[in-house]
Amino acid sequence: MTRTTPARPVSVEAVFPELAAHRGRTTRLHPRPGRPGMRDSHIGGPMLWPDGEPWPVCHEPHQRETEGYAPDEIRRARAAGARPSSRPWPRAGTPGEEGPVPFVGLAQFFRRDIPVLAAGPDDADLAQLFRCPFAHGPYLERRYRLVWRQAAETERAERFLAAAPEVPLLRWEHELPEPCVLHPEEVDTYPWAEDGTLPAPLIARIDAWDDAQATEHGPDAPNYQGDLSIPPGWRVGGFPSWASTGPMAVDCAACATPMRLLLTAEGYEMDGGSHSWVPLEDRDPSLRGMASIQGGRSVAQPTRLRFGRDRDLHVFTCQADPGHPPQWVLS
Structure with a gap:
């Protein structure tokens, strides 16, 4: 539509x-909630990511947390039209206190879908946006990453990552993007x-x-x-x-x-x-x-x-x- x-x-x-x-x-x-595929421009959907290529991770120290939300519980609550329940943060071996922490894939955009998308290095035409799920330092700063790809070359990969790595808990429910198709x-x-x-x-x-x-x-x-x-x-x-x-x-x-x-x-x-x-x-x-x-x-x-x-x-x-x-x- x-x-x-x-x-x-x-x-x-x-x-x-x-x-x-x-x-x-x-x-x-x-963006509107939907079921985008890895070859679509989208927000919150599966990234076009070759299997075996390292997923982006954050190695910096992160803000200590007290409670959080499990990604799968967030998804189930949204599907039911409810609010997810938080749970206490584990005391030992907490992801986010000691790196590395996998970035959350926020969005990807193909120039074939969005002609005004500026070119990346070597005329790359696929932009992928990531965010660390945790805050950094006393000012609660965030870390983002932008990955550029040649879409046609990437799509020729033999296999693709089936599911992105996730941390067990997110500090806030709004750290997890809802998969959205674009218009x-x-x-x-x-x-x-x-x-x-x-x-x-x-x-x-x-x-x-x-x-x-x-x-x-x-x-x-x-x-x-x-x-x-x-x-x-x-x-x-x-x-x-x-x-x-x-x-x-x-x-x-x-x-x-x-x-x-x-x-x-x-x-x-x-x-x-x-x-x-x-x-x-x-x-x-x-x-x-x-x-x-x-x-x-x-x-x-x-x-x-x-x-x-x-x-x-x-x-x-x-x-x-x-x-x-x-x-x-x-x-």
């Missing part, structure tokens, strides 16, 4: 013609309007327009950041959103080249300020606003994942050399 973003409540280029020069494209992934859709996008992301006079006009809309139409009036610029949810390419941190310069640590946004991962596909982006296929046309949205959690939080305190995870790669280390920014 396709997913179709509704027309924006206001034509942004009609209000701000200068934005035409800054227009970009992003691919909204529209990629390219849409127009415009930069975040704050602190130099656009010319200062244009940002001032956008801010004034937002204020006037709220004054005239109330709190439900459309606004630039929430309704006209950057869609919520998982997406590939386009512009980063900076709601929590404000705009940041992201330069390559290896060569100082400004980095490009590869993809954005987000725990929620919508909230009260961005519900206008919910696809037509997930709405009741007889209703308006938030009341029109159908599908419950499968639409609002289909992947069950969270990043930071409900922030966006931006993955940046080097434009000069995709082989340089990526950067991970929570905003």
